[in-house]
Amino acid sequence: MSLLLPSIINGLTTGAIYALVALGLTLIYGVLHIINFAHGSLLMLALYAAFFAKTLLGLDPYAALPVLLLGFFALGYALQRWVIDWASHGRDQNILLVTLGLALVIDNLALFFWTSTTRTIDVPYAFEVVDLGVALVPLPRAIAFVGALVLAALLWALVGWTDLGKAIRAVAREKEGARLVGIRVEHIYAMSFGIGTACVAAAACLLLPTFYVTPQVGYAFVLVAFTTVVLGGMGSFLGALVGGLLLGVVEALCGLFLGESLGQIGIFALFILVLLLRPTGLFGARLA
Amino acid sequence: MLDVVVVEAGYGAMPVLRGVTLKVGIGEIVAVLGANGAGKTTLNRTISGLVRASAGRILFAGDDITRAAPDQIVAAGIAHVPEGRRIFPNLTVRENLDLGSYRRGRARRAANLERALTVFPRLAERLGQSAGTLSGGEQQMLAIARGLMSEPILLILDEPSLGLSPRLVEEMFELIARIREAGVAVLLVEQNVVQSLEIADRAYVLERGAVSLEGKAATLAADPKLKKSYLGM
Ligand SMILES: Nc1ncnc2c1ncn2[C@@H]1O[C@H](COP(=O)(O)OP(=O)(O)OP(=O)(O)O)[C@@H](O)[C@H]1O
Ligand SMILES: [Mg+2]
Numbered sequence: 001m002s003l004l005l006p007s008i009i010n011g012l013t014t015g016a017i018y019a020l021v022a023l024g025l026t027l028i029y030g031v032l033h034i035i036n037f038a039h040g041s042l043l044m045l046a047l048y049a050a051f052f053a054k055t056l057l058g059l060d061p062y063a064a065l066p067v068l069l070l071g072f073f074a075l076g077y078a079l080q081r082w083v084i085d086w087a088s089h090g091r092d093q094n095i096l097l098v099t100l101g102l103a104l105v106i107d108n109l110a111l112f113f114w115t116s117t118t119r120t121i122d123v124p125y126a127f128e129v130v131d132l133g134v135a136l137v138p139l140p141r142a143i144a145f146v147g148a149l150v151l152a153a154l155l156w157a158l159v160g161w162t163d164l165g166k167a168i169r170a171v172a173r174e175k176e177g178a179r180l181v182g183i184r185v186e187h188i189y190a191m192s193f194g195i196g197t198a199c200v201a202a203a204a205c206l207l208l209p210t211f212y213v214t215p216q217v218g219y220a221f222v223l224v225a226f227t228t229v230v231l232g233g234m235g236s237f238l239g240a241l242v243g244g245l246l247l248g249v250v251e252a253l254c255g256l257f258l259g260e261s262l263g264q265i266g267i268f269a270l271f272i273l274v275l276l277l278r279p280t281g282l283f284g285a286r287l288a
Numbered sequence: 289m290l291d292v293v294v295v296e297a298g299y300g301a302m303p304v305l306r307g308v309t310l311k312v313g314i315g316e317i318v319a320v321l322g323a324n325g326a327g328k329t330t331l332n333r334t335i336s337g338l339v340r341a342s343a344g345r346i347l348f349a350g351d352d353i354t355r356a357a358p359d360q361i362v363a364a365g366i367a368h369v370p371e372g373r374r375i376f377p378n379l380t381v382r383e384n385l386d387l388g389s390y391r392r393g394r395a396r397r398a399a400n401l402e403r404a405l406t407v408f409p410r411l412a413e414r415l416g417q418s419a420g421t422l423s424g425g426e427q428q429m430l431a432i433a434r435g436l437m438s439e440p441i442l443l444i445l446d447e448p449s450l451g452l453s454p455r456l457v458e459e460m461f462e463l464i465a466r467i468r469e470a471g472v473a474v475l476l477v478e479q480n481v482v483q484s485l486e487i488a489d490r491a492y493v494l495e496r497g498a499v500s501l502e503g504k505a506a507t508l509a510a511d512p513k514l515k516k517s518y519l520g521m
Binding site: 163166167169170172173174176177178179180181182183184 | 336337338357358359362363367368370373374375376377378379383386387388390391392394434438
């Protein structure tokens with residue numbers, strides 16, 4: 001039983017990252033009403049960016065975070081505005097296919113340039129721990145947890161209180177009304193996609209010190225992120241946050257009781273259960 | 289101030305406006321009447337940039353806004369309160385009003401909010417309420433208040449009395465008169481012919497996408513052709 005609490009705490013630290021990735025996905029879903037299939041690929045790309053920032057420039061992932069945040073925001077903005085929107089002619093089913101196509105292109109370019117070698121970085125604080133009294137938490141995991149929650153809070157404030165956030169929520173539900181108050185809907189779409197992409201960049205920087213990167217690394221996360229978004233209720237902000245944390249804990253506990261390699265079984269079992277019992281997700285309130 | 293010059297517009301290949309010419313002067317109330325499907329809403333949407341004019345020109349305060357985007361038209365001082373209100377149901381009343389000054393009038397948001405709430409005291413009691421839960425009449429008030437938040441020079445109202453009880457309709461027309469007294473010109477699309485002509489300075493009758501009758505509101509009110517034209521017979 002002495003393993004239970006550390007396991008839950010461990011799960012919460014992973015869950016915070018899941019939540020951050022899911023927040024980006026749910027924001028994009030809530031506004032554009034599409035599932036962004038490229039989300040995992042963008043996470044992978046951000047992990048490589050953080051990896052090369054460390055190995056080539058000697059920049060610590062935490063120091064690289066603000067830079068990557070802005071860079072990936074710009075990348076996401078540009079992708080939506082000048083690739084996805086342009087290639088899909090504004091039709092939802094096309095957007096879906098375009099994001100899927102983007103994912104394939106990004107994944108295979110990564111495979112081509114960087115091969116499927118698993119890469120990790122060495123950081124001096126990798127084995128430092130924080131003593132919580134009841135459990136020892138590796139320092140990078142504690143930073144990831146706090147960092148993810150702080151970013152989630154910032155995102156929540158942005159969406160809740162700024163004019164941009166109000167415009168994002170307005171566009172999510174009433175495009176024509178938004179146009180009539182002078183909101184440029186295409187710009188808001190791109191801002192949402194950019195912010196959603198910035199979320200994965202932040203997640204990548206928080207993740208890399210305790211994780212690895214390969215061209216396929218995005219899949220595991222995006223699958224969990226999809227689950228989180230459905231679990232929390234499509235487009236629900238709080239749902240993504242709580243759902244992410246919950247899935248992290250479920251995974252850790254299943255790992256504890258069923259064995260490390262079976263940890264994710266719990267996630268998908270929970271997913272199926274929610275779909276059967278409460279298909280609208282755990283939270284009614286949505287972004288839209 | 290607003291000059292619509294032989295404008296044609298439509299949806300896809302289907303023409304709706306077939307050469308509409310109309311003017312709104314500074315501080316004027318101009319009524320646009322017409323049967324269902326005559327193209328009144330399309331005219332409003334073309335002025336505010338939601339629908340592209342395929343021919344003709346639209347001038348506002350000396351600028352050509354024919355090809356301008358909706359946000360530029362809002363910035364120029366035209367607020368369009370659309371048919372069906374188009375408020376943001378998932379936002380609070382307060383947030384809806386804030387977004388009214390998203391593009392224009394942001395610097396004086398607090399003062400304009402104050403003013404809008406004195407005009408619509410019902411909204412003041414409901415600032416924190418989600419707009420989708422307002423009654424139909426309250427939603428209409430919110431839509432107009434949101435339009436006023438951008439300090440418009442010209443306010444376009446598309447059937448503001450639709451779905452309101454007779455008493456609220458009365459209130460609505462008084463309100464439109466008050467808006468004009470504050471110096472805002474109003475382009476008013478209405479089914480309430482008699483009341484519209486009472487408060488309007490001038491009026492146009494639209495018939496199958498073209499102006500069939502125009503003139504001083506008082507003159508039109510007495511015109512036997514109006515009824516014929518309006519009913520499209
Ligand atoms: N989005 C659209 N796509 C295709 N046709 C449209 C569209 N909107 C309007 N129309 C058509 O254009 C014509 C004019 O419509 P419009 O809404 O401008 O009329 P209106 O004068 O406002 O009518 P009402 O009094 O019923 O509001 C109608 O025949 C309508 O069917
Ligand atoms: Mg109409």
